[in-house]
Amino acid sequence: MTAPTRVPVRTRTSADLIRAEEPVLAHNYHPLPVVVARAEGTWVEDVEGRRYLDMLAGYSALNFGHRHPALVEAAHAQLDRLTLTSRAFHNDRLAEFAERLAQLTGQDMVLPMNTGAEAVESGIKVARKWAYDVKGVPADRATIVVAADNFHGRTTTIVSFSTDETARSGFGPFTPGFRVVPYNDLAALEAAVDETTAAVLIEPIQGEAGVVVPDEGYLTGVRELTHREGCLFIADEIQSGLGRTGRTLAVDHEGVVPDVLLLGKALGGGIVPVSAVVGRRDVLGVLRPGEHGSTFGGNPLAAAVGTAVVELLETGEFQRRAAELGTVLRDGLADLVGKGVVGFRSRGLWAGVDIDPALGTGREISQGLLGEGVLAKDTHGSTIRLAPPLTITEAELVSALGALARVLGRG
Numbered sequence: 097m098t099a100p101t102r103v104p105v106r107t108r109t110s111a112d113l114i115r116a117e118e119p120v121l122a123h124n125y126h127p128l129p130v131v132v133a134r135a136e137g138t139w140v141e142d143v144e145g146r147r148y149l150d151m152l153a154g155y156s157a158l159n160f161g162h163r164h165p166a167l168v169e170a171a172h173a174q175l176d177r178l179t180l181t182s183r184a185f186h187n188d189r190l191a192e193f194a195e196r197l198a199q200l201t202g203q204d205m206v207l208p209m210n211t212g213a214e215a216v217e218s219g220i221k222v223a224r225k226w227a228y229d230v231k232g233v234p235a236d237r238a239t240i241v242v243a244a245d246n247f248h249g250r251t252t253t254i255v256s257f258s259t260d261e262t263a264r265s266g267f268g269p270f271t272p273g274f275r276v277v278p279y280n281d282l283a284a285l286e287a288a289v290d291e292t293t294a295a296v297l298i299e300p301i302q303g304e305a306g307v308v309v310p311d312e313g314y315l316t317g318v319r320e321l322t323h324r325e326g327c328l329f330i331a332d333e334i335q336s337g338l339g340r341t342g343r344t345l346a347v348d349h350e351g352v353v354p355d356v357l358l359l360g361k362a363l364g365g366g367i368v369p370v371s372a373v374v375g376r377r378d379v380l381g382v383l384r385p386g387e388h389g390s391t392f393g394g395n396p397l398a399a400a401v402g403t404a405v406v407e408l409l410e411t412g413e414f415q416r417r418a419a420e421l422g423t424v425l426r427d428g429l430a431d432l433v434g435k436g437v438v439g440f441r442s443r444g445l446w447a448g449v450d451i452d453p454a455l456g457t458g459r460e461i462s463q464g465l466l467g468e469g470v471l472a473k474d475t476h477g478s479t480i481r482l483a484p485p486l487t488i489t490e491a492e493l494v495s496a497l498g499a500l501a502r503v504l505g506r507g
């Protein structure tokens with residue numbers, strides 16, 4: 097018997113790995129040229145050991161930073177006990193997750209799913225069912241009113257009501273039953289809602305569109321209009337929710353309570369995909385056994401991590417940090433207006449920054465930031481999205497703003 101010889105792992109550089117992806121990985125993304133190998137808190141490290149400050153935070157899936165100790169501990173403990181049962185059986189983690197998430201969001205019931213797009217799809221199904229069973233809309237006539245420049249995910253039904261040609265083109269035929277109105281326009285919304293309307297589905301702040309914050313009073317107006325017209329208000333808080341804007345939910349800034357909330361991204365703590373439809377009992381209660389489901393939805397690992405996420409949010413610490421550091425971000429960006437920044441929108445630790453197109457595309461600016469050790473991502477054209485982990489320190493935030501100033505100064 098000879099001892100097994102260890103086959104040496106050929107060390108592949110970042111450049112090797114980027115080259116290796118090209119022939120084997122679908123080209124549906126165009127990542128910035130950095131290959132991340134490990135991360136902790138607000139920092140990631142690439143294959144060569146270079147460190148970067150993460151100012152994107154997985155599009156807000158990493159609100160608590162990379163590998164938050166409480167979340168990693170909850171995941172480890174659950175991995176050692178039970179990971180999956182399917183909903184054919186009960187599991188001992190799901191009740192607490194649902195109770196605490198409902199309590200945190202001021203709602204009654206929870207429908208657990210996995211990805212954001214699934215939460216949106218589930219919300220659409222619930223709204224349609226509610227329209228037929230409760231509102232009395234004639235069969236197959238229900239409509240849902242949505243906003244232009246929305247981003248709700250990538251399924252065939254969801255891209256059916258996207259106004260982004262890149263997201264839609266080539267993927268028809270499209271699902272009927274949606275009406276698109278301009279965002280932040282209550283008169284247009286009012287004109288589109290009629291007796292067939294099951295729901296108004298909007299993002300309280302449009303993330304992918306460039307962190308577009310509606311006028312004060314818009315969300316209140318949507319709430320009043322949907323009450324008056326007898327249709328549901330569904331708020332997609334998948335990116336805006338769970339502390340990002342300085343409150344638990346973006347709708348909290350206007351004290352508005354929608355009938356249905358869609359949550360995702362940060363709900364999984366950056367560890368597992370966890371999403372949920374959260375709503376009133378008379379709305380989510382329309383679903384009967386067999387009418388909707390998901391093999392992985394509500395699995396014990398997801399429920400354990402999701403509960404730990406809710407626990408972090410129950411302290412209010414992250415909402416407070418986002419609000420306080422949000423003023424540092426806003427003031428720092430205000431200083432850059434006229435120095436390469438033509439305008440910006442921000443709420444909490446979330447900003448869409450419009451760069452002077454003469455200085456380069458959003459992607460070129462993001463590449464410049466990469467060179468400065470900062471990870472960020474363009475949304476459209478010359479707009480950069482900044483959404484650091486809510487655990488970022490003031491000094492780190494100031495250093496990221498300094499890096500942006502240097503990149504713009506070179507432009």
Ligand SMILES: *Cc1c(COP(=O)(O)O)cnc(C)c1O
Pocket residue numbers: 155211212213214216247248249250299303304332333334335336360361
């Ligand atoms: C990311 C996102 C989604 C889709 O979530 P996935 O997990 O990528 O399917 C839906 N709505 C909003 C507002 C989002 O930001």
